[in-house]
Amino acid sequence: MLHPILCQLKREARAFALKGMRERLTLYLLVLLAFSSCGCQQADQVLYHIFVERDSKAPTLLSWSMNDPKTAELIFSEPLANRGASVECAERRITAVSVQQNRLICSFDRPLALGTTATLAVRVEDLVGNSRSLSVTLWAQNPQPAALLINEFTTKGTQANPDRVELLVAGRGNLAGLTL
Numbered sequence: 001m002l003h004p005i006l007c008q009l010k011r012e013a014r015a016f017a018l019k020g021m022r023e024r025l026t027l028y029l030l031v032l033l034a035f036s037s038c039g040c041q042q043a044d045q046v047l048y049h050i051f052v053e054r055d056s057k058a059p060t061l062l063s064w065s066m067n068d069p070k071t072a073e074l075i076f077s078e079p080l081a082n083r084g085a086s087v088e089c090a091e092r093r094i095t096a097v098s099v100q101q102n103r104l105i106c107s108f109d110r111p112l113a114l115g116t117t118a119t120l121a122v123r124v125e126d127l128v129g130n131s132r133s134l135s136v137t138l139w140a141q142n143p144q145p146a147a148l149l150i151n152e153f154t155t156k157g158t159q160a161n162p163d164r165v166e167l168l169v170a171g172r173g174n175l176a177g178l179t180l
Helices: 002-037
Strands: 060-067 071-076 086-087 096-101 104-108 117-125 131-139 148-154 164-169
Touching: 060 131, 071 117, 071 148, 086 096, 086 104
Parallel strands: none
Antiparallel strands: 060 071, 071 104, 086 117, 096 104, 117 131, 148 164
């Protein structure tokens, strides 16, 4: 007979505890609602990336060429700093290096012969200090290239017999250093 009474007491204790938890939870929610709805209106918090307004990309090489047999020109994606440009060449002695906005101009002590190359090791820096090191191969400029036309493509090459392009020389000129 004691057992049913104990079970009833347990049920009543649980109901009382749940009722107390509901009352406390309701009180907490009301306090939270009161604090969140009163007071001044807060602006939405905006997170800022610290590099958004700052240039953080190094200059990119867009093109390079030989202007004449003794002068090379490299063109970059953004203006360069004078202090940050350095150029080295194993095949030639460099007599002058100048920076003009986004162009790096390099002069050699003697001209490149047709069909020969020179490799430049270059390090440049933009106006905010981002730097890039790179290496480019320059081919000698051919002042009188021959006029060429593509005559035929052979595109079904094999390992032993690769793809070919047939060129037609359509006019006078020098063929040295021409590449396709």
